[in-house]
Amino acid sequence: MLTGENISKIYRRGREEVKALQEVSFSINSGEMVGIMGPSGSGKTSLMNILGLLDTPDRGRLSINNCYVDEMSEREKLQTRREVVGFIYQDFLLVKSMTALQNVMLPLYFAGKDIFRKRASDLLERVGLGQRLHHLPSQLSGGEMQRVAIARAIANDPEVVLADEPTGNLDSVSSEGILNLFHEINKEGKTIIIVTHNIELAKELPRILHLRDGKLLTGDEALATQ
């Protein structure tokens, strides 16, 4: 489903070059649940941005459903991002002035979908927030906000859910709830990619890609880091 071939990403800070990703190759199958682990600055977020079509690699190629991203027009990329990928962030990134329901309706509006109120309220029901539809983010707990963010991420029924440190701001009970939710969504056939440096969370994931200094570690190298 997602295939990376020798992906490299270099950032320039003045004269200094930062090699965020170096020759990273991987393959993630449809319906897999994969973690991307690594210390700070290892290139996790860069990889996530490339997987989410928010950024482009300087070298190498990414393909989604056997289509090379570098061959896509901007319009096709936008459409892929809208329909194939859903994002979840550590700090939830909810629009503070909008209710839970409105937050979930946003991606449906941008995708030009009909009947989005019904779909959005069903999704909030699905993540256990049926009673919180009209609450503002400030009236929700951290766990509840992340559930709204998950409902929003899956609103357009994407094939892939990309989560960047989804439990980073949550207590252990809420984290467990969120992880269970990811498992449920995964069982429905969605590919889940979770970027984390939380070892406890990583233990619950069937497969982990280890990154260090922008390079993907092999099985033995990865074991050595644990």
Add this chain to the structure above:
Amino acid sequence: MNLFTIVYDGIRRRKIRSILSVLGIAISAMALFTMVSLREGYETAMESELDQMGAHVVALAKGCPYEAVALIMMGGEVPDTLPEEVATEIEEIPNVDFTSPNALGAYEYAGETHSVVGITPNEKRMKPGWEIEQGRLPEQSNEVLLGSGKNEKMLEHEDNWNGVGDNYTVYLDGDEIYLETVGILNETNSRDDNNAYTTLETAQNLFGMEGEVVTFNIQLEDLGLMHETIKELEEIPDVQAVTVDEVMGTVQGLAGTGEAMLFAVLVLALLIGGLGTMNTMMMTVFERTREVALMKTMGASKQKIFNLFLMEGVAICLIGSLLGIAAGGLLVWGGDMLLSQFLPLMPSQSVALFSGEALVWALLFPVGVGVLSALYPALRAAALEPVIALKNE
């Protein structure tokens, strides 16, 4: 959910800033609407006033043309007069159809100025809008015909006022002079409503101008020969001739004094209001950088983000414009009181006119400013790179 829900949410969440931007635009739009409406109202009222005069040309004693206009429009102070016999010379000019001489004067009573106009039977011929509601024109000495407004005032202030047959009193130099009311005019919606009309001779006697006339109102046979006729009129000694168009030009000049400058100031005020809106919109874009990035991760196109911010700017200006028009409407409603503070010459009918032109100006101009002021912030928002924007806190 639609574009307007998101635009409304954006405006609502920064109430004070939005209200201030709206107010800035509203004040400019109000001033613009009021100015354009009152200018049109004033000109329309003055034009109608001049139409009611019926004359094509007014001949009067040589002097300052502005005084002449004031005299024609307001029946003001008489600087100079012409001998009554000039009428014959005027009527000998081939293109002159007929002339109606007026001897004007005024007296003060109960803190108000009351005009008395001496006329001949030709005055009714001159004024197509005149209909005599009761009675007839004054024919004998000390007879008076009252304008409808004058009659209403008499009804208000005099007990047992019956109109025709009753005495109308003129207060001059401590004397009370009684004129017999012989007729009441219909309402003309002009200055004539507030005048008292007597015979030429009576007015000459009242105001000490025996054998003299203040103005000769003249109707021409062929308006195409106006220029030549004026020349001939001004060949009569001590006579200056003013056309109705010239009077209108002077009136427009009076109304237009400072108008161009005021207009420029208003446009400047609107542009400053626009800059305020642009500032508001720029702040919004900066504050909502991560939100815009988030929208982009959700698949919002550049066009949608651009529309969103453009609509916010336009909405602020549109709301400001509508509020300004509403407030301007109130000012126009009280336009007579407002304009009389600034203009020496006011028409007798109301200048309160809700002008379509003013509406278009006060609506389209602020909205145009809104589009211009939101354009750059909207472009900035649309061009935001989500990866960079998401890093911003």
